[in-house]
Amino acid sequence: MDSQKQTWIISLGDTSGLDVKIVGGKAASLTKMIAIGIRVPPGFCLTVSAYRQFLATSNLSDVIQMELGKKSLSKMRWEEIWDAALRIRSAFLRAPVPLELVKAIDEALIHLNSQHPLAVRSSGLGEDSINRSFAGLHESIINVQGKKSVLRAIQTVWASLWSDAALLYRRELSLDPLQSGMAIVVQEMVPVQNSGVAFSRDPRNQSLDREIVEAVPGPCSNLVDGLLDPDRWILKHSSGEVIEWHAGERNTTQVNMPLLNEHDLRLLHAKLGQVEELFGWPPDIEWAEQGGELSILQARSITSGLPDPHADERRWYLTLRPKFAQLRQLAKKVSERLIPKLERLGKQLAGEDIESQDDRRLADCINTRLATLKYWREVYKKEFIPLAHGVRFLGAYYNDRLQPADPYEFLFILAGVDFLATHRNVALQKLAQQVQHNCSLRKKLTESVITCHAISMTSWNNFKIEIASIQGGSEFLADFEQFLVTFMDIAYNGERLAGQPSSLLYLICQLATRPNTEPATRKKNGKAKAQMLEQRLIKAAGKQREQEAKEVIAIGRLSWRLRDDDNILLGRIESQYLRALLLGAERLRAAGRLTGKPPVEKSAALIAQTLRDSTLDPVHLDEHNPEPIQGHSNTLDKPRQLIGQPASPGLAEGPARVVNGVKDFLNFQRGEILVCESIQPTMTQLVPLASAIVERRGGMLIHGAIIARELGIPCVNGISNATSVICDGDYLTVDGHLGIVTFGFPDFELEDHVFSANMVK
Amino acid sequence: MTEEPALGVDFESEDFFSREHEESLPLRIRRLVNSQPFAVLCTHGNQHPYGSVVAFSMTEDLAVAVFATPVTTRKFQLLSQSDRVALLIDNRCQHLDDMMHVEAVTATGKAIRVEEGKDHEYWMRLLTTRHEYLSGFVQSPTVALFCIEIARYFHVVRFQEVRQWTPKNKPG
Missing domain, CATH: 3.50.30.10 (Phosphohistidine domain)
Incomplete structure (x- = not known):
């Protein structure tokens, strides 16, 4: 058993910890550096064998295979991969660690300074090799204190071998449930005055004679997580001479004082050279400094060879997983600035009298509105989608603390969140009730929508007169038109819903055939359960983290609501752009200058140009042929x-x-x-x-x-x-x-x- | 004395011929059953036969097998029509190139749906001890748990050598 324990735990610096297949890339690099006298915070490595022992005594391989075997990973969208990773993570956290392994970890912890919090980091196989770096794909947990927390952190880091990010890079990481493995580095977090990263070449162009050093006050997580803007130096790689210095933006009195002096920079330059000589490749290091003593936290190869972030969507996806502090900033920005601005803009565009504009101004309006729509689509991608991670953050936070049997239990906390779509659906139900309780109105509407499937806007006015003549019809029409303005000024698949009242009337007729069956008690029970789970989470977070837990819940709820509302608000901008485009097309058609199919986004510029310049030839719009949807007509090969x-x-x-x-x-x-x-x-x-x-x-x-x-x-x-x-x-x-x-x-x-x-x- | 694997846990694979002359038929059947997590369930109804692969587990005395199926399936519908079933368990995938090494048992019996209640928990555990990944599946309200009370085993080796064995606790 002793020899087995030996293979589970290897002290950093122990020569047996040089085998990457046993200890992973990070731990092997640290051990190599210790061997030549570089200062590295003390710690130990939990080897790949320990991970495999954990898997062997649980059913986790089955869980992984079940999650990843149902569907080809290449066909999974981000959301599905995240879900699979969440369920795997939940299973890892709930699986008991074998007692012998727990004992071995406890024994290893005795040799570390109990006064120092610990960092528990992944040391994956091939994670930081010379040709590739997967920084950020696997988890690192800092400020861990107490045996129980260390164990939990270890399980979390093991689970991160199957994180959503890691799954995206599964081929590069050779992820195979039966073959893969992960080692872990458990290290003391020594007190730190300043810390940062340093590159022995400029990552953007490694052929230049340059080194880059970045520094922030306090721990390196302030820099890596983007919480503080670093001081930045560019040095000559050949001599260490400082070429440039940029002060980081910080709210301190020493804002203009460099964090590092000449001596510190010389030391860092020397360390970079030492590490480069040791490994034979230009390194990217994380360092920490306290009282003039420099420690290296990790070293890996500079990864300028990574794919262009714009060419690889996976890189974009990785930006959708902001840390809590970033989420907090994003939530504030989105809820206080962007969403109100988007809402105001929608109302403002709807209020503009574009119908009375001349052709030239209408052409400008089409172009401006399209540009506005494109701008907000970018905002959606860059700001709104990352904020949606708030819900996922809440999910991981909840599961980490409570390990519920159902990894989606956290969703109950979100019950009762007030969506714009909910308001719309309630208003729609009210309209349906009006129809339901008015036989003549119901009869007239049903006849109309069935006999005349699509009521054009021109015949809409005649139809309104007919409806108004029915008892209660005027009230219904007033409410209906208000509903169109308030809720239906949105676009779906490139079409304005406000311009299609018949489709809405049809829906109301359908809803009127049966009353709203949603019981009020379910909503009430949902809210009660949400409160109960919220309290449970706050209690599990503990007194010290009570405020943090409340904030995580608040951001989760906000992101839940905004994720729905932002689509509707963006749909309104699209609807208003379509309003201008359709108006322009209608004018051209009336003047005999446009034939063919209704305009789509691609033809907007052409419509605007033709409106502006009356000398241009008439335009004919071909049918945009969407890919035909193939039904399954082959009875010999029909899915069951x-x-x-x-x-x-x-x-x-x-x-x-x-x-x-x-x-x-x-x-x-x-x-x-x-x-x-x-x-x-x-x-x-x-x-x-x-x-x-x-x-x-x-x-x-x-x-x-x-x-x-x-x-x-x-x-x-x-x-x-x-x-x-x-x-x-x-x-x-x-x-x-x-x-x-x-x-x-x-x-x-x-x-x-x-x-x-x-x-x- | 042969060491018995813990019920429903091991999917071991042993060479049959080396033990052929040492083991009793029940032990051979047990060995085969323990080595195979899956079986072919044969059902029929209204004159139509049907076969489906199921994950199963057995009681220690080999008298009862347990499996689960969604209620929307064809096999569930057939089980509702006729409770007479057969279960084929074999190791052919381990001997693709040697027919003579293929060993199989066909268990015939009666399938009974296990309704919610005290026994349900026992049978569910028996199945999920062996197939832990099915824990969520068997708890779904759209999944039915079935026990097969086994009347008889037909054991086949060497292409055509067939023997039969009746579990001691044979129902009825």
Whole structure:
């Protein structure tokens, strides 16, 4: 047993810790540096064997295989990968660490200074090799104190071998549930005055004779996590001579004083040279300084050879995982500045009288509105999507502290969050109730929407006169038009919903066939449970972290709400841009200068140009042919069961209705199964009619899953071929508990047919 | 004395011929059953046969097998029509190039749905001890748990050598 323990724990600096296959890249590098006298904070390495022992005594390999085997990882979207990683992480945290291993870790901890907090860092196989660096893919936990916390941190770092980020780079990391492994470095966090990073070459151009040094006051996490702006020096690599110095922006009195003096910089330059000579490659190091003593926290190869961040979407995804402090800043910026600005802008655009503008001004308006839309789409990508991580942060925070059996228990905390879409759906229900309680109105509306499927805006005025003549009709119309202005000035799949009142009337008629069945008690119970779980989390966080836990919950709720609302607000900007574009197209058409199909975003510039210049030739817009959606007509090869993610529990059956655009809203019948690419906040008004949802896009936190759980209807998502193999009218059974969609009934008609045919022969 | 593996835990793979002359038939059956986590469940209904792969577990006396299935499946529908089933357990995947080494048992019996209650927990545990990854699956309200009371085992080796064995605690 002793020899086994030896292979589980190796002290940093022990020569047996040089084998990368046993201790991982980080620990091996640290040991090499210790061997030549470089100062490294004391610590030990928990070897790959320890990880494998943990896996061997648990069912975690099965969990990993179940999570990653259901669907090809290349077909998973970010959200699905995050979900899989969350479930794996949850299983890692709940699995007991073998007692012998716990004992070995406890014994190793005795040799470290108990006064110092610890850093628990990943030391993955090939993580920081010369050709590649995966910094940030795996977890590092700092300021860990106490045996229990160390153990928890170790489990968390092990789990990060299967983090969402690591899964994205699975091929490069050779992730295989049965073959892969991870070592861990547990190190003392020595008191630090200043710390930072240093590169022995300029990472942007390694051929230059340059070194880069960055420094912040306090621990290096202040720099790595982007919490403080560092002081930055550019040195000559050949001589160590300082070429440039940029002061970091800090709110201290010493704002203009450099953090490092000449002596410190000389020391760092010497260390970089020493490390480069040792490893044979230009290093990127993390360092810490206290009382003139310099320690190296880690060293790895400079990774300028990484793919262009714009060329590799995975790099962009990694930016969607901000740390808490960054989230806090982002939440403030988005909720206090960006969302109110976007809301104001939507109202302002809606209030502009573009109808009375001359053609030239309307052309300008189209261009400006398109530019505005594009600008906000960028803001959406850069600011709103990262803020959505607030919910995921809450999830990880909750699971780390409470280890619930259900890794999505944290979602109950979000019950009762006030979405714009909820307000819209409540208002819609009220309209449906008006229709439900007014027989003549119901009859008239039903007749109209059935006989005249799409009421054009020109016939809309005549239709209004007819409705107004019915008792209660004027009140309904007033409410309906107010509803259009307040809630439906949004776009869905490039179409303005406000311009399609018939689709909304049809929906209201459908809703009016049955009262709103959502029981008030469920909402009340949801809120009570949210409060109970919130208290449980705050208690588990402990007195010292009570404020932090409250803030995490608040940011989780905010990001939950804004993630829905931002889509609607952005949909309003798109709707207002479409309003201008459609108006321009209408004028050109009336003047005989435009023929063909309605304009799309690609033709906006052409429409604007033609409006502005009356001498230009008439424009003909060809049909933009979207890729035809292939139904599954081949009866010889017909799916029987599709497997996806169980996103909302329940069991329902009914005919399928594939929704690809606004025109499909008009065909949707109550009780049908809504099959689509993904439910967007701009179309959630359709969901109360559906008996179940099947989505191509997967994830537990996407809109379809959220609304399905809120309404208590089953949802299976992440079926990558859902919209291509399911056809309108296919009879489906949706099992939201298991994530299974079954076609038809388990009959033997085919066999009966075949055998009876043979009998005849 | 042969060491018995803990119930439902080991998926061991042993060479059959080396033990052929040492072990009793029940021990051979147990060895085979313990080495295979999956079986082919044979069902029928309204004159139609059907076969499906299931993850299973056995009681220590080999008298009862347990498995689970979603209620939306064809096999569930057939089980509702007829409780008479067979379970085929074999090691052919380990001997793709040597038919003579293939060993198989066909267990015939009666499938009974385990309703929610005290016994449900026991049977569920028996299944999930061996197949821990099914813990979430078996707890789904859309999954039914079935026990097969085994009447008889047909044990086949060397292509055609067949013997039969009846578990001691044979029901009825």
